[in-house]
Amino acid sequence: MKDFQFKKKFGQNFLKDETIPTKIISASKIPADTLVIEIGPGAAALTQKLAEVATQVVAYEIDSSLEETLYEKLHSYSNVSLIFDDFLKRDLNCDLEGYQYQHLYVVANLPYYITTPILMKLIDSHILVDKIVIMVQEEVGDRFCARPATRDYGSITVFLNYYFKIRKLFSVNRNCFIPRPNVDSVILSLERRESILPVKNFSLFSQIVRDSFQYKRKNIRNNLKKYDLIKIEEVLSKFSFSLTSRAEEFPVEVFVEISNILSE
Numbered sequence: 001m002k003d004f005q006f007k008k009k010f011g012q013n014f015l016k017d018e019t020i021p022t023k024i025i026s027a028s029k030i031p032a033d034t035l036v037i038e039i040g041p042g043a044a045a046l047t048q049k050l051a052e053v054a055t056q057v058v059a060y061e062i063d064s065s066l067e068e069t070l071y072e073k074l075h076s077y078s079n080v081s082l083i084f085d086d087f088l089k090r091d092l093n094c095d096l097e098g099y100q101y102q103h104l105y106v107v108a109n110l111p112y113y114i115t116t117p118i119l120m121k122l123i124d125s126h127i128l129v130d131k132i133v134i135m136v137q138e139e140v141g142d143r144f145c146a147r148p149a150t151r152d153y154g155s156i157t158v159f160l161n162y163y164f165k166i167r168k169l170f171s172v173n174r175n176c177f178i179p180r181p182n183v184d185s186v187i188l189s190l191e192r193r194e195s196i197l198p199v200k201n202f203s204l205f206s207q208i209v210r211d212s213f214q215y216k217r218k219n220i221r222n223n224l225k226k227y228d229l230i231k232i233e234e235v236l237s238k239f240s241f242s243l244t245s246r247a248e249e250f251p252v253e254v255f256v257e258i259s260n261i262l263s264e
Contacts, residue, residue, distance in 0.1 A: 017176035021046040024187060027169045028107050028133040030054055035101035037129075039087045039108040039118055042066070044073040050107060051077040056099055060087040088117055092125040104128060109135040112183075116140075116156055119190075123163060132164070132190040141168060141186035153248045155213040159206070162197070162252050164190035197256045205259035212247035212255065219244045224258075231261045 024046060030036065036054040041047040041061050047070075050057045057080045061070060064084050074080045083095065096104075106129055110118055115136050122129055136144070139152075145166050146152035160166060172185040199205045212223050221243035224232055233243050235257045241249060 017172075018045070020172055020176055021049040023170065024107065024133065024135070025049045025053055027187060027189070028105065028131070030105055030107070031103050033102040035096070035099050035104055037092075037104070037106045037108070039106070040111055041070060041082075042109070044070055046107070046109060047074060047080065048077070051080050054105070055079060055101060057081070058083065058095065058099075060085065060090065062086050088114065088121055092122075092127050096127065103130045105130060106132040106134070108133075112137045112140070119160065123159070128192070130192055133169070133187065134190070135172060135185050135187050138171065138184045138186045141188050144188060144190075148251050149249050151248075154216070155209050155247075158209050158252055158255055160190065162256075164192055166190050197253060198260075199256055200260045200263040204263055205256065208259045208262070209255050212250075216246070216248065219246055223247065227262055232258055235261055 030050075030053050032055070034054050035056040035058065036050050038047055038050060038057060038059040041059040043066075047057060047059055051074070057077075059070075059080060060083045061067075062085065067082075067084055070082055074082070083090070104127065106122060115134070119132070122132065143152045143154060143157060144160055145168055146154070146157045167189050169187040169189050172187065174182070174184050177185075208224070208227075211226075212220060214223050220232065220236070220241075221229060229243060235254065236242055236245065238257070239250070239254050241254065
């Protein structure tokens with residue numbers, strides 16, 4: 001990889017610290033009979049470790065110039081499938097159609113500039129992912145893990161926490177990469193919730209969440225003024241909030257109940 005030209009447009013930062021992939025594998029706790037999706041294998045530092053513990057690895061790489069390197073490093077692993085394409089454009093259900101597995105994991109060092117679109121792609125594809133273990137920019141990790149009534153809590157926090165239990169596993173210093181990014185990273189675990197709160201109209205739920213955080217400094221009365229405020233106030237009072245409260249104060253179940261009452 002000495003002469004490799006890193007492409008900023010793909011957010012390429014490859015791990016040079018060989019202990020990090022080992023730590024990721026250990027923290028992921030991948031069970032037997034698991035298919036693992038990896039997005040952005042890069043120089044295969046993590047892919048090789050995944051191939052040693054997973055039944056099957058499907059790795060998506062957008063940069064076709066890495067094809068020779070990846071096939072060279074992974075040719076001895078018969079359980080690795082490489083797809084050279086844009087992950088965001090793939091039909092994941094079609095891609096996974098021919099595989100047999102008991103568990104589905106996503107383990108990846110994600111390109112930071114498309115972290116959220118990748119996660120939303122996984123959610124919108126309706127594939128039953130048991131756990132996602134990803135490396136993300138530290139401040140993004142703070143946002144995903146944020147608790148209500150904190151500065152980092154926002155709409156993406158609500159969406160992800162609706163589906164997953166999220167926790168930080170460990171931090172990764174910026175010096176562990178080549179080229180060196182300007183920020184530190186964190187490894188997150190997103191484990192699918194065993195029971196998900198029932199939502200009557202998911203598109204309305206999504207819109208309510210987005211509208212609630214549209215202007216973070218404004219209260220719910222202002223951000224949701226186009227909806228039935230009487231019904232909204234009914235839900236808020238049940239949780240000891242009011243129309244003067246801000247969206248960042250509400251746990252996920254408040255947004256669920258608001259959308260459900262507005263669906264009636």
